[in-house]
Amino acid sequence: MNPNALVQCVPNFSEGRRPEVIEAIAGAIAAQGVRVLSVSADADHNRCVITFVGEPGAVAQAAIRGAEVAMRLIDLNQHRGNHPRMGAVDVIPFVPISGCDMADCVALARRVGEALGNMGLPVFLYEEAATRPDRRNLADVRRGEFEGLREQIGVDPAKKPDFGPEKIHPTAGCTAVGARMPLIAFNVNLGTSDLSIAKKIAKAVRGSSGGLVHCKALGIPLADRGQVQVSMNMVNYKETPLHRAFELIKLEAERYGVPVVGSEIVGLVPVDALVGVARHYLRLEGFKSDQVLEKRLVE
């Protein structure tokens, strides 16, 4: 893989209450030369999510070091929380941001999965890294959680790990490692208060009901604005770009005589997703995303 590529990693750890544990994990990750973008802990879930970005080698090392600390400090036998979980380091997704593709992140997931396996954790590859169709969906992999999987691993052939021992780790459980595209929260606001129109358009545009494959959509009210919104998760902006969802919504809204009054992107977006929008509307030929000045600075 291009050593200048940028990969994002968003591991979830089963600790949301002891700040010293969360800090120890985040510190081990940051020490590997990656940029930690956010550390978000939830006491009810008893879980924390650490988002970091860096070049592939550093990101892999950071994921492994973070997992090591979590294995040492978290005991699933003592863990209670509202969020389903099966391991001290519960899930590690790798996300291609720039200069790399999904195949690169799948390779990274395998490499890190193997390392965690060698550390004594049963590892299941999931989503784009899955080795069997019934492991694509994380919820399926995690079904039964720590307590259930403890009985099944080593017994049920469907629960044979991709890496590591065929026996759950007595305190750290087991881990899902995978690869997925970045998720973009993209909402489009309609100039009507008629929620049924937003719901009909959401249905038209989302993949689950015949629309764009990598688009999840719901119609919701924006009561304070007297408007409604098609609220979307764009889960693969390369194959289903933002502008295509936007134009499709505009087209459907027209049929109801309703204007599209605005849109919003919530949270972070990879620059390539916006380059794609500019490339489409300006009809750009031959534009390479490394022509973006700021991209020269993160190499």
Place this chain on the structure above:
Amino acid sequence: MNPNALVQCVPNFSEGRRPEVIEAIAGAIAAQGVRVLSVSADADHNRCVITFVGEPGAVAQAAIRGAEVAMRLIDLNQHRGNHPRMGAVDVIPFVPISGCDMADCVALARRVGEALGNMGLPVFLYEEAATRPDRRNLADVRRGEFEGLREQIGVDPAKKPDFGPEKIHPTAGCTAVGARMPLIAFNVNLGTSDLSIAKKIAKAVRGSSGGLVHCKALGIPLADRGQVQVSMNMVNYKETPLHRAFELIKLEAERYGVPVVGSEIVGLVPVDALVGVARHYLRLEGFKSDQVLEKRLVE
């Protein structure tokens, strides 16, 4: 100024033939912790252009250190070349890229101009940093070049420097220091071979003949494609954004029954210029450019 801001600096030095001199200047610049994006020398012009980017303090230091080396190693009395010049370090523009604005870069130009003045160089502030209207245009400031200005500085009140001695430096001449917006080379291709149409549209869209203020445009033939092009320099993408020029060209082209078949951006473009395009076409509300993931990494 925001210490995490990004400023670009594009100093021109009067040396295009001695690689060891160019390397010494570029080395002094790179040693200040900025990112050198390109070093471009031309033997006929006997001139080199160094493009670098970094946080404001480092960029100011790099410009000063580069000027110091140029003063020491370049003697204008020995310098011959096709390009007009008046100093060893001939011109230093500061360009706001992100997290800062023109006022910040004007302040930076004054700060660096004062430092160069203290080093014995007469300094003229130009473009957005100019202190009088007849110094906005660099060509006006440089008129007479080294040999002419040697006679005028200290004699002609119009040639009183903004900083430094009222006497030209005997070997290093004098220097223009200023601030400007980044320039974006943006070309739009038309589906016709009729050059007169490209010329008419260029005239309609450019500021000099009544069009968009910060747009320079020419109609040129693309013989190998059997097409013509409106070739533009967008000199202030904030006030005259790319999409406005593009849509105006589309509108004018329609009047001749000619399609816009594509466009191109030549060279580098600040991410904010593309964010502006996406914001316009997607009707984005409240989008901040620090939501671009890669921008978090260059802070």
